[in-house]
Amino acid sequence: LIYYKAGTAKMQRIAVHQAYRSKGYGRVLLLALEGLAREIGFKSSILDAQCHAEDFYIKLGYKVISLEPFYDAGILHVRMEKAL
Template identity: 55%
Template sequence: MEIKIVENEQQLQDAYSVRYEVFIHEQSVPEELEIDDLEKEAIHFVGYEGKTPVAASRIRLVDGYGKMERICIVKPSRGKGYGKELLLFMEQIAQEKGMKKSKLNAQTQAEAFYRKLGYETISSEFMDAGIPHVTMTKVL
């Protein structure tokens, strides 16, 4: 997979297409919750297999944290290590932007995945868009 920091409208639309497929179509997240008013302040990422977008995410720099958000891989491309590859790339960019810690709200079904990558759970379970989540942090 080739990961790109979004630099143009086509790459942004590619990232949104992955997010739509995973969150809106697969997980039934309402569109108005998925695409929000924080898009403009975020650094967006898109991952490609050849010319096909298969992964997406964004980072916001909030309160000294790199806030890792909207991390997703399309179903046919899961199990190839792309989630780890994308998150490590995001962490590198957060560090380059001066962040010492990262934070994310993980779906509970992905909590073990993030734990293996050094994240610690710091909250009790809560619901977001009808899906159970926990907040997790990592020192970069």
């Protein structure tokens, strides 16, 4: 969780070990980060999601805001945003 711009937090490097995926840990982690961002006073959250994880973030209320996928560390990503 870092400062991105006025009123917006950026969630970065959110990861769950493969053996623990689909057990709800990622959801709990992200919701906790969002709660902390709200407490600090942020009004929105952005993140760069790997394309294969896009549906996970959509289920948590994020919307794609990038015009097309882009590469970060050789992996396709989309930028997503959510009002907090």
